[in-house]
Amino acid sequence: MRTDLRLVAPALAVWLSAALTLGLSPTLACALTLATAVPALYCLTTRKAVRDESKPRRMLVGVVLMCAAASAGGVALRAAAVGTGPVRELARTGRTATAEAVVTGDPRSKPGAGRRIVILRARVETVPGARVRVPVLLIAGHPQWLRLVPSRRVRLIGTFRTPHQAELLAAVVLVRGPPTLLGPPSTAQRAAEHVRGRLRASVGHLPPDQRAVLPGMVVGDTSGLDEELAEDFRVAGLTHLLVVSGANLAIVTAAVLGLCRLAGLGRRRAPPVAALAVLAFVVIARPEPSVLRAAVMGMIGLLALLTGRQRHGLPALGAAVLLLVLIDPTLARSYGFALSVLATAGLLVLAPPWRERLARRMPGPLADALAVTAAAEVAVAPVLVMISGELGVVSVFANLLAAPAVAPATLLGALATVTALASPPAARLVVWPAGFAVGWIIRVARTASALPYATIPWTAGGLGAVTVLLAGGIALLILRSPRLRLTAASAMVGVLVAVVALRVVAPGWPPPGWQMVACDVGQGDALALAAGPGQAVVVDAGPDPAPIDGCLRRLGVRDVPLLILTHPHADHIDGAPGVRQGRSVHEVLTTPRTSGREARQIPWLRPRPALTDQRWTVGDLTLSILGPLAAAPVLTPGDDGTTVNNASIVLVARRPGFSALLAGDVEIEAQRALSATIPSVQVLKVPHHGSRSQDPAFITAAHAAISLISVGKENDYGHPSSLTLALLERAHTQIHRTDQEGDIAVIRTTTGVAAVARH
Incomplete structure (x- = not known):
């Protein structure tokens, strides 16, 4: 050692x-x-x-x-x-220029200001008057950027900005319009995309969740995974199954070596064949940090097998880290790389002694599974807490339950990938049993994430990591002392009894008699107003269909008498198909000051304009439209975000014992125009995700006991603003945020209203 x-x-x-x-x-x-x-x-x-x-x-x-x-x-x-050269000079001056670039990473889509944005890495090779070769980060708005694969050469027009130094980038480029394609991808990437496409086609007949998860487990393709299922995997501690890692590569390499032995290949000829399989796997799965680390370790292991030398795990891991960080120093600050290395180190250092201790008290296979799972989870816990500010409680047990299905799903998926190249019908037969294994993993993820206290809030950042390490040290001391073990066990039993009693007494989800729910849809807005058994009026739909669909399913909403889209920004309207998923939507209201983007974006809509002073009644729920005022401008495609926000529908919802002001994304100008008409209400949906653009008179006029902020965790806009939070505190209102509490329900009480968070 x-x-x-x-x-x-x-x-x-x-x-x-x-x-x-x-x-x-x-x-x-x-x-x-x-x-x-x-x-x-x-x-x-x-x-x-x-x-x-x-x-x-x-x-x-x-x-x-x-x-x-x-x-x-x-x-x-x-x-x-x-830091030098023509590209950095363009970034320093903030100029707009035409450039030719080669895509070097898979595009990623995420919500932006009013629309989804595409982020991808590239290598700029030509700018006006110079040939260069420097890395950049592209931020684009056109959906065609999502279709690009690595090695594709494109021409773009964009504004160059100076990046953060730690990124080792020459510039961040804000791209205008779609890419101009200058040539096909490389032969290797065309082949890789062909393989990935064949796998996607092979799983097309499986249920939606299974056909989204299986390609992720086999080749890291999570393009079909919805955000709600991804969140379930995260809470359950199973996200690593959706990222190609050393486990996937080990399974594939072992299978190839086994086939080589069956084919009669000796010790000298089998490792080169397995090495070719490793290289092909890396190309198909994309060179992500975990894949690279596993590939280098695998190559070192195959070299040891070829030369007949004894293999050691820690030296192989050290060699992989050394080579990869020297080749790409940015991996040193990559959370994905750190998680991969720490998980492997946990398996090599912690798992063997734990396995020996557990084997004295339980069957060998169970001791192996528990030791491996616990070692990996303990090793990565500080980094996970640093990232998320949460400590997983059920992850060890979720991984134990999912473990028996991982190898069959991965092996059958890999076999289907190879089979699909020759016979797609045969591949569809192969993925059928793989679907059962994946279905079990999905069931484990959903069940574990739905358990109460599946995660415990913790301090994020470096302080959180340090406190986790201290807690681990204390736990180690307790485990080594019989007296401390007895004391800790008694305390845990008391806490467990208290938690069970709390769950028996406390309401489930949704809480009985809920009046309104602010759905956690990330950086966007989506609200549900109770309108009767199985019915709700929905105000905005968030940026994606899956989160709002999941929220309404949890509320038991089967019928939507009225869908109100306050203004045509993507973070409010792009989730509208999720409202319609398995439900009837009877009428749709949009702002009259619109360019018509809602109808173009969602063709099934036949919207009606919401007119000022108009009143809608659904059961005992009354909706009064306060804005936009007649003076608000009609939108055109070139209008900026502020103009669109100020055209938001503003309404008051009332029923006996409940009232709420839903203010869309109106900013200071519209708030000032509406301040004189704002009535006192019990609940305020804070405008524009709590941005700093707030009029104090508008906030104080509402006299709200509860203020709800619908906002995405760690968003790029700094929402909610500290100035707005201070303004709400001075107004003596309770502040509740979806990024911290998840779905938030408002219920009636004997003294007024109260907020109940799902998480």
Whole structure:
């Protein structure tokens, strides 16, 4: 073990050096390089007596420092390359220019200001008057960017901006319009996309959830996965199954080596065949951090098999980290890479002794499964808490339940992928049993995520990681002391009894008599107003169909008498198909000050304009339209976001014992125009996700006891603004946020109204 740790030390030095150097100027990075290289050379070149016992230690220190110097030097060279030249000059001046670029990463879609945006990495090769070769980040709005695959060459027009230094990018480019295609992808990427497409076609006859999850487990293709199911996997601690990792690669490599043995290939010929399979797998699954780490480790293991040398896990992991961080220093600050490495380290260091201890008290297979699962979860816990601010409680048990189905799903999925190239009908037969395995995993994820207290709120960031480590140390002390174990067990039993009693007494979801629910749809708006058994009036639908559909399903809504879309921004209307999923939508209202984008975006709509002073009645629920006022301008396609926001429908919802002001995204100008007409209400839906554009008179005129902010977690806009939160606190209103509490219901009480959060 000591030898293994000595071999891992250089890798840790490379990783730490790159993480510290990223974000520094090239000058400081060069200074750090020299500061580590000089003592490294001293340790490696100083001659002493042969019997000097400190020589191995001095050599190790020298190697570690030299590796750190090499890492810092690599960062310095890259920082100098991206920090100078024509592209960085365009970014410094904020100019708009035409460029030719090669896509280097898969496009990612996420909600933006009024529409979905596409983010992808590329390498700019031509700008006006110069040929270059530097990495950039593209931010586009046109959906055609989503169809691109790595290695595709395109021409674009965009505005260049200066990036954060830690990204090692020459620029961030805000792209206008669709890409102009200049050529096909590379042969390898065309083949990879062909394979992925055949797999998607093969799973087309499976149920929707299964055909979305299976390609993700096999080749990392999660393009068909809806956000609600992805959230269930995250809460259950099963997200790693949707990301191609070392486990997938190990299963595929073992299967290839097994087939080689059956074919009579010896020890010399089987590893090269498996190495080719590993390379093909990396191309098809895309070179994500976890895939790269697993591929390098796999190659090292195959080399050891070929040469007949004993394989050691920790040295292989160290070699993978060292090589990958030297090649791509940005991995040093990649959460995905850190999770992959830590999970593997947990399996190599923690799992073996835990397996031995557990095997004394339970059957061997169960001890193996529990030790492996617990070791991986414990190893990654600090990083997960740092990212999410939550501590998973059910993840170990969810992984134990899902584990028996992972290998069959992966192997059958991989077999179907290969079979689909020759015979798609045969591939559809192969994925049929794989669908059963995936269905079990999905059931585990949904059940585990629905359990009360599946996750525990925790401090996010570095402080959260430190406190988790401290809690782990305390737990270790408790496990080693019989007296402390008895005390801790008694305390846990008491807490469990209290939790069970609370769940028996406390209402489930939805709470009985709910009046209104702010659905957690991410960075967007979606509200449901109770209108009778199985009925609700829906105000806005969020940016995606899945979250609003899930929210309405949880509420038991089967019929929507009225759908109100306050204004034509994507974060309010693009989820409208989810409202209609399995439900009847009788009428649709839109702002009269619209360019008609709602009807073009969602063809099944036949909207009616919501006119000022108009009143709608659904059961005992009354809806009064306050805005937009007649003075608001009619929108045109070129209008900016503020104009569209100020054209939002503003309405008051009332029924006996309940009232709410739903203000869309109106900003200061419209709020001031409406302030004189705002009545006192019990609930205020804070305009525009709590942005800083708020009129104090508008907020105070509502006199709301509860203020709801519909906002996405860690959004790019800084919503809600600290100024707005301070304004609401001065108004003495309870503040509730969907990014912190999930779905939020408003119920009637004997003294007024109260808010009940789903999470």
